[in-house]
Amino acid sequence: QQPVQSPQAVILREGEDAVINCSSSKALYSVHWYRQKHGEAPVFLMILLKGGEQKGHDKISASFNEKKQQSSLYLTASQLSYSGTYFCGTEIGGGSNYKLTFGKGTLLTVNP
């Protein structure tokens, strides 16, 4: 049930854009995105619900394709502070049970 993230790693120059994908073989109820910097705790970025609602930070956008059971996180005009590992966490089924299964992560490196 672990979601699959792609790519595994991406290297950008400051100002470039990136897309990180998260897909599931099961029907999803919600997708959560977190960023973890090296040696630090994961930090919440976004929640996307089946049906189209979402909640999160202003400078980050994401989409949820219910037909494909896939979510994408869009990082535009990247900054050095965007570097870190991005995890998606998914809930499957028809409702929330307040627990997530995380993907293996995407390591994003933003260079000057």
Added chain:
Amino acid sequence: DAMVIQNPRYQVTQFGKPVTLSCSQTLNHNVMYWYQQKSSQAPKLLFHYYDKDFNNEADTPDNFQSRRPNTSFCFLDIRSPGLGDAAMYLCATSRETGVWYEQYFGPGTRLTVT
């Protein structure tokens, strides 16, 4: 500031010697989680509490136990640590508010088993 606190930040224990990790929160959240995260891997859920209701993941080894004596505190007990239990242990909290719940993570306890 409201936060999730984990103690200790670093713990070294010997093979087979019981160890307890602690987590406290000032957020007054009713859901608390323990995750195990090994190097370059995703956080893996071990248990979670919904209020006092304990939920154990099916693949969490019996060697791992948890206690939540009150809303603010949660403990992870490893009864007989093996070398494979060396990892970062993350505590997280969330507030049950219908469908919207973000998890707030503590800084983690890095466990070394010698």
